[in-house]
Amino acid sequence: MTQSALxxxxxxxxxxxxxxxxxxxxxxxxxxxxxxLRAAIGEYLAFDEAFGYCVNCAAxxxxxIVIAVPDHDSGGFSGIEACEDTLIDGIISGTVGx
Numbered sequence: 001m002t003q004s005a006l007x008x009x010x011x012x013x014x015x016x017x018x019x020x021x022x023x024x025x026x027x028x029x030x031x032x033x034x035x036x037l038r039a040a041i042g043e044y045l046a047f048d049e050a051f052g053y054c055v056n057c058a059a060x061x062x063x064x065i066v067i068a069v070p071d072h073d074s075g076g077f078s079g080i081e082a083c084e085d086t087l088i089d090g091i092i093s094g095t096v097g098x
Contacts, residue, residue, distance in 0.1 A: 002050040006053070006054065
């Protein structure tokens with residue numbers, strides 16, 4: 001969706017003031033607040049991919065800024081720092097069940 005939106009806006013907008021596009025990783029809130037670590041990590045990774053695409057597009061245009069901000073803290077992961085890296089890696093790769 002991010003790619004398509006930027007392609008359409010970047011090529012079809014005839015406005016000297018440019019355009020504004022807001023992209024939200026909204027499913028992260030549900031995953032984090034429900035304590036679903038696998039889904040939350042997937043949402044973080046998806047957001048990172050979309051953000052990276054935006055940054056690359058902005059670098060190619062040369063007239064664009066990209067800003068990322070959280071809308072609020074999606075808590076529920078207290079103590080996550082104590083997890084072993086191998087457990088987190090397993091969750092990300094899908095080799096560890098819920």
